[in-house]
Amino acid sequence: MRSERTKQLIIEAYLALLRENPGIQMPTAARIAERAGYSVRSIFERFPDLNKLRAAAADYQLAHAAALAPPRNVDGDRSLRIRSQVETRAGTCERGIALWRVLMMSVDQDEELKPRVRVARERTIERMEIMYRPELSTMSPRERRHLLIALEAITDIESWARMRELHGLTIEEASAVWVRAIDRLLPPTPSATP
Template identity: 70%
Template sequence: MACVVRIVCQFMDQILSLPAKSPRIDGRRLRSERTKQLIIEAFLSLVREDPKMPTATQIAERAGYSVRSVFERFPDLNALRIAATDYALAQAAALAPARNVDGDRMTRLKSQVETRAGTCERGVALWRLLMSIKEESEELKARVRRARGITMGRLELMYKPELATLPDTERRDVLIALEALTDMESWARMREHHGLRFDEARDVWIFAIDRLLPPTPPTG
């Protein structure tokens, strides 16, 4: 997670930590970086409305700039979608810190599911776009792998006491099952196909994960 948070920090550092030698030049750079951020946010806004690759014209119109401005900041649309993916991953990490790591089983379970459900609710549209176009770019495939790795890391952290009771192979298998169970599309299927409310879908995950995990070892 730390590496992902660094991405947004580095991104914002470009805006907030510019040298003070030439206010005029720095002002231009500041505006350019702000324009870049607005273009990224316009891209993400369009994808949330319709999870397919928007055109440069659509992105420019949503951001309030010209198509030329888009390509002055990004050499092509692939570079834009990679930047937007990094920005979204960093936002997701910032909005979903690990909570109640040392709590009892049900406290940890509810905390992890609530956090993951929120991430899925916000991010499923971009995830669908990534899955549909990831074969076009090794960089996008790397982002998909990283996102899944972050999810696995969070599961390991939140359910460490239970997973520690399993032999290595079984522990790996349970982690794989947990990651598949809490996949973005799993959440979307409950919400869209089965018509569950947020709290109902959340409770389904809590129920399923609780039964998939081994017993919590006694403490003390």
């Protein structure tokens, strides 16, 4: 149990260093150990190398995102469902951009990361299928698939980063951009059957 807690603290230290130092791909083991309050040896007792730590951090972030982002307001009206989805997605992106960038820079060199990236994208699509079920139900399977691909691309973590960093939008402004885009792309909501 103590070893698992140590492992978690090392992962959290790694993630904190990534958030605090944009552009750094891999903090040194010494910096991670210092931040976590452990020795370098403690890191390598739990992770054979720093690539394994990066993969473990991806798993941790995926689990954390899933725990913090259960679908809410699934039975709400269209506006509420869109706002709820965007709020949740924005929070996930805000927390995860630093690690995502590292994963994108490393995915071609580390085969272990590819399934994690795929899972992250698939979860986004699965969540949209739940949140926008009424609208998607009016489309053919092919149209629905294409719309989900477009929605995932629009709400990609890099899209969020561009709005926030390049264009200087606040969280509220960036969220409003997504809300308007999604509302325009979704087909009309079918009328409730009496």
